[in-house]
Amino acid sequence: MKNFWKKLYDWVNERVQLDDLVKFMGKKYVPVHRHSIWYYFGGVSLFFFVIQVVTGILLLFYYKGSSDLAFESVQFIMAKVQFGWLVRSIHAWSANLFILSVFVHMFSVYFEKAYRKPREITWVTGMLMFFMCLGFGFSGYLLPWNTLSFFATKVGTDITGAVPVIGEPLKIFIRGGEDVNGATLSRLFGFHVALFPGIFTILLAVHLILIQRQGISEPMHFKEKNPSEKKTMPFFPNFILRDLLLWLLVLNLLAVLAVFFPADLGHKADPFSSAPAGIKPEWYFLFMFQSLKYFPSHIFFAEGETVGILLFGAAGILWLLVPFWDMKSSRGERNRFINYLGLFAVMFIIILTFLGWRS
Amino acid sequence: MSKILIIILFIVQSGLLFSADKNQLVKDQCYICHESVGSTEADLYKKDIHFKMGISCSACHGGDDMSDDMDKAMSKAAGYKGVPKGNEITQACVKCHASSEMMKKFGAKIPTNQFELLKASVHGRLALDGTQRIVQCITCHNAHGIVEVTNPASPVYPTNIPGTCGKCHSNPAYMRSYNPSLPVDQLSKYRTSVHGMRNAKGDPKPAQCESCHGSHGILPVKDPRSSVYPTNVPATCSHCHSNAEYMKSYNIPTDQFAKYSKSVHGIALLQKHDVSAPACNSCHGNHAATPPGIESISKVCGSCHALNAELFSSSPHKKAFDNLKLPECQTCHSNHLIITATDKLLGVSPDAVCSRCHLQNKSPKGYYVAKEMRHMIDSLESSEKNAMNLIQTAEQKGMEIAEAKFKLKDAKQARLEAKTMVHSFDEAKFNEVVDKGLKVTSAVKIEGADAIHEFYFRRIGLGISVAMISFLALVLYLYIRRIERKRK
Numbered sequence: 001m002k003n004f005w006k007k008l009y010d011w012v013n014e015r016v017q018l019d020d021l022v023k024f025m026g027k028k029y030v031p032v033h034r035h036s037i038w039y040y041f042g043g044v045s046l047f048f049f050v051i052q053v054v055t056g057i058l059l060l061f062y063y064k065g066s067s068d069l070a071f072e073s074v075q076f077i078m079a080k081v082q083f084g085w086l087v088r089s090i091h092a093w094s095a096n097l098f099i100l101s102v103f104v105h106m107f108s109v110y111f112e113k114a115y116r117k118p119r120e121i122t123w124v125t126g127m128l129m130f131f132m133c134l135g136f137g138f139s140g141y142l143l144p145w146n147t148l149s150f151f152a153t154k155v156g157t158d159i160t161g162a163v164p165v166i167g168e169p170l171k172i173f174i175r176g177g178e179d180v181n182g183a184t185l186s187r188l189f190g191f192h193v194a195l196f197p198g199i200f201t202i203l204l205a206v207h208l209i210l211i212q213r214q215g216i217s218e219p220m221h222f223k224e225k226n227p228s229e230k231k232t233m234p235f236f237p238n239f240i241l242r243d244l245l246l247w248l249l250v251l252n253l254l255a256v257l258a259v260f261f262p263a264d265l266g267h268k269a270d271p272f273s274s275a276p277a278g279i280k281p282e283w284y285f286l287f288m289f290q291s292l293k294y295f296p297s298h299i300f301f302a303e304g305e306t307v308g309i310l311l312f313g314a315a316g317i318l319w320l321l322v323p324f325w326d327m328k329s330s331r332g333e334r335n336r337f338i339n340y341l342g343l344f345a346v347m348f349i350i351i352l353t354f355l356g357w358r359s
Numbered sequence: 360m361s362k363i364l365i366i367i368l369f370i371v372q373s374g375l376l377f378s379a380d381k382n383q384l385v386k387d388q389c390y391i392c393h394e395s396v397g398s399t400e401a402d403l404y405k406k407d408i409h410f411k412m413g414i415s416c417s418a419c420h421g422g423d424d425m426s427d428d429m430d431k432a433m434s435k436a437a438g439y440k441g442v443p444k445g446n447e448i449t450q451a452c453v454k455c456h457a458s459s460e461m462m463k464k465f466g467a468k469i470p471t472n473q474f475e476l477l478k479a480s481v482h483g484r485l486a487l488d489g490t491q492r493i494v495q496c497i498t499c500h501n502a503h504g505i506v507e508v509t510n511p512a513s514p515v516y517p518t519n520i521p522g523t524c525g526k527c528h529s530n531p532a533y534m535r536s537y538n539p540s541l542p543v544d545q546l547s548k549y550r551t552s553v554h555g556m557r558n559a560k561g562d563p564k565p566a567q568c569e570s571c572h573g574s575h576g577i578l579p580v581k582d583p584r585s586s587v588y589p590t591n592v593p594a595t596c597s598h599c600h601s602n603a604e605y606m607k608s609y610n611i612p613t614d615q616f617a618k619y620s621k622s623v624h625g626i627a628l629l630q631k632h633d634v635s636a637p638a639c640n641s642c643h644g645n646h647a648a649t650p651p652g653i654e655s656i657s658k659v660c661g662s663c664h665a666l667n668a669e670l671f672s673s674s675p676h677k678k679a680f681d682n683l684k685l686p687e688c689q690t691c692h693s694n695h696l697i698i699t700a701t702d703k704l705l706g707v708s709p710d711a712v713c714s715r716c717h718l719q720n721k722s723p724k725g726y727y728v729a730k731e732m733r734h735m736i737d738s739l740e741s742s743e744k745n746a747m748n749l750i751q752t753a754e755q756k757g758m759e760i761a762e763a764k765f766k767l768k769d770a771k772q773a774r775l776e777a778k779t780m781v782h783s784f785d786e787a788k789f790n791e792v793v794d795k796g797l798k799v800t801s802a803v804k805i806e807g808a809d810a811i812h813e814f815y816f817r818r819i820g821l822g823i824s825v826a827m828i829s830f831l832a833l834v835l836y837l838y839i840r841r842i843e844r845k846r847k
Contacts, residue, residue: 078759
């Protein structure tokens, strides 16, 4: 058996020079320090993305993206397709854990200031992928075409409509018309399975190539250490194998969640019924949704909701551009303000999400 | 009604009290002159309640009633208006009748909201010419010979009301121009009803148009505020029919409304506001209201319960009921107090109706058929419950059973069909329907059991998968430890 694998490797190596790649990876080292655990969340996010792609393709075999058939096709997947329930439940759970993992990955990079020069592009591509994850979540939520998803999309797109100038046209573009209907479903289905994955794959490729090209960022205090004092581990095979171990544990978690808490389907969307009481968006939008509730109806001449949306937009842009305005970290100096800002953001998200969940 | 009588008595009394004004009226130059030329209006006015109150012609027509000079009395300078036209007619009446002060002045205690009610009523809408209301006060009350409503000569006296309303409502050409879909046979139907026949004999107590539709504030039947809107009909009828004192002379029960309110029809109409449920008029008719005869009960009930009536008519029971002169549906289901027809009615248990006639020793065949039918329908119900329990258990376990749940509706439908099929009193036909339901419940039970089995299969599958993945993770962990030890 060993001979077979060696022969296979040699056969491939002869044609694509695998040795060069193995040597390249063997030279790469991952810093080892008390915050090393956060490095694994990039890999976990990638794993969730792969699961999403695989389960998404399997769901596509049976899903029908029209308002007449969407709900019934998901019902068919859940009840009749062999392991359809498992595929859909894993897709749903993995989507949530993907976003959670991306959140953790983003904040760990932020607090480590790993975005500092020369990794600005890595950060920007990562942030863009984070926004796309939210887009994946929003577009995928409508696809089962059930009551909850229908009205959540209605509320979500209504909020988009409150953005000054571009809000209304953007809302109509997302909805494919004035109201949420079959056109919205077709549109979001297209975004979810074609447009977003295409853009995401390009961003992911750039992100991964940059990580391989620039290596994994060292924490700021490593700069003060002698090379002999710096603890590291080889990227291949040690770090990759540890990543793989974590993926297996995550796979176990996904299986348990999918079996014990299979994805719910609810009732088919009825555009003529009234919205269910206390309708809320998915947990990752909850902090924004809850925050908007606290804005007064009017702030000076503008509507409170509009001001809130603009503030979130401004905060998102500032966050996206942090490598370009945090010059201190780029110079290798300590920047406490960044830490306090990050802590505020984390606390804000946790508290507002909790309040939103309880309301 | 008693309030109206008191008011009318008061008006009459007030007429007497104001006899001084009557003397004054003798000096009313309008009346003196018009009477002298043999005017019909003046002749009619002599009998008018307003004449008795000392109200001069000038109150409505304007002019100077004290002047014996015709040119002066009927001059514009004296405020002479001539014959009021269109809405001016009602305005002339409203001047006093909408003013509580004015009515007080004449000692009348009649309401002053008639005009407001009329404006909001169906008769208050614009007439064809678009300049006036469809109905003016004089349309019903007359112009110069207005008498108290308690006076049998009044066009709005109970026995005259049908004719008064019928003047327009029985005129197809007139009614077509306002509401072509409205029937015009109400009066002729009414004359065939018990109410109408008694009314025609001069009895003012039986219901006439006003008793049900109201007088000044008549609303379209489709208006939920109308006293003849389906949900209001029972209360409207019960106004007289539940009044034991009022109905005393007619020797009929007065508990119909109380019974109806508790019936399946009453609950549907009065509590659930289901306007498709029958009200009194659905069975008794409205304008031609009469109790359905023994032979027509099944036809009346069958107008809604068509299949049951048809099955009954072709069943052996039809002939037997006819021979025994038993009212068809009513014998088993009662009339006003019709309760939900549960399965308890079927069979030979003490609360069943079959065994009232089909005694075990006297009619064994009917007895055993009834017993078997009850057994079959009970089996279907129990099988349906078991199937429902199974799919609910599966649902609680998070299984997708929407299709099975939907299928179970067919079993419920079969049970309902079986309840209808009872009326054929044919065991074979009945069993055929029940069997259809039992087949559905069996299929659903299998699906429910399969879903529960699948639930446990998933857990076992999960256990195996987790064990395998965990084993792989352990091997990987040990391998990592080995290579990391080597590296050190």
